[in-house]
Amino acid sequence: MSAVVHVLIPIALCVTLANTDIFDKVLVDVSYDHYAEKKVDDLPAFLAMPFNCLINVGYILLGIYWLFQRLSDCKDSRPATYTKDVFALMAVVYGPVQWVRLATLRRAPSVLDQWFTLPIFAWVLVWCNVIVNGWSSRYALMVESCSFLSYGLALCHDRGFEVALGCHIAFAVYKGVRAQMSHGDKMSMRYLLLAVLSCCGFVALKLLDHTLAEYWMFQNLTGHFWSKVCDILQFHYSFCFLTRLSESAHKRSL
Template sequence: MKVALSHVIIFFVLCVSLATSGIFNSVQVDLTYDHYAERTVDYLPAFLAMPFNSLVNLGYIAMGIYWLLQRVGDREDKNAAYVKDVFAVMAIMYAPVQWVRLTSLSRLPAVLDQWFTLPIFAWVPVWCRFVTHGWRPRYALAVELGSLLSYGLALVQHRGFEVALGCHVAFAVTEGVRVQRRFGDALSRRYLALAVLSCCGFVALKLLDHPMAQYRPFQYLTGHFWSKVCDVYQFHYSFRFLTHLTSLAQRRKE
């Protein structure tokens, strides 16, 4: 756990350093509450000005801590634990970035909110490769560095981030399907389907944030809020899927 935490922090500090250098000043990010359908509550402190979209970030932290405390497989495997812990730490550290973005409406956390999404998705193929080929540090480093560099698309095209994110989602799903075919069973297939369904909800509900707010049930618990709930479930079922496959792979290798 300590190694996983230190490695994620190193990448985190590197990204923050680059983002504060001004290299991403031309990236288009939303810096007003008008971007969100949820109404602000003026009498609450800034960190709860948009209460539901702020508090939903506690879900990432709770889910990440839960998975940090879980074992992977039937036997102790330091590499399996490391792969799992990196993913869990990513989830935990992503939450305050999103929360600070809502609180401050400033460029730095808005850029980091977008940027960190990419290496999180990229860790799914890294874990899939671990299931099929064992731990490959060079592969993991190459995928994560490539993922971080892909945010450069946002500098050359106003929809560059969305293009990069779409490619990451496609890569993760493709690798998930591939490893399911090789090692999976009915239970892992169910987890994969739920993870993909949660991903679809994450994307669709965020896009439908304002249209859904026309209807009373979605004026407080808005589409953006429910998209974050789907994102937490997307993390959770990805953990379910990948830890189960890791266990299945271990048994086959014995």
């Protein structure tokens, strides 16, 4: 229950702020022309772009799956379980946010889609810190606060969000490598590499959405769709990596 409250309170605050005029100048795409997948007029709005809409179910299923996964050999480690549950709930929430964005093309869901991406990456830093140094409420609050506030860069420049996201990705990879060096093994290294490769695919395929659509194999299942597949895989392998390290850290403490 505490993990649910942890996720819902910031979400409620962000939703409230996103529906004010604070972010009216933030550059977000509110047109189907932004996506290479063609809109199907005969379908309802929540399936306007069938593949890009339905892929969001993957985030929900992934989050639910990891919510019910218990950390083997870590049953008494509440901080590791708590951080896992928060991360899983973030995945559950993120899918519907993206889906609402595509279904409505309103500014508020578009802002939330960008904004929620940042604390998801930031939570990797928190989990890595739990593995290496143990739980610190002060550290978690500092990281999350800085992450949410960093979206303010989008108010300062049209590419402010991209800058903030790039920094979040870099910090997440850095903390992951540091945790791997201190607590990892060959299996965790494999998961780390797969997570990083999935992240690269997520970024590259999203940026190349329209370029790839020139080729027949990317005209229905577009680059944006496959970028979301990579994003889900990135989530999954991050879970695999961090839970593996959590188990290793617990064994060493014994």
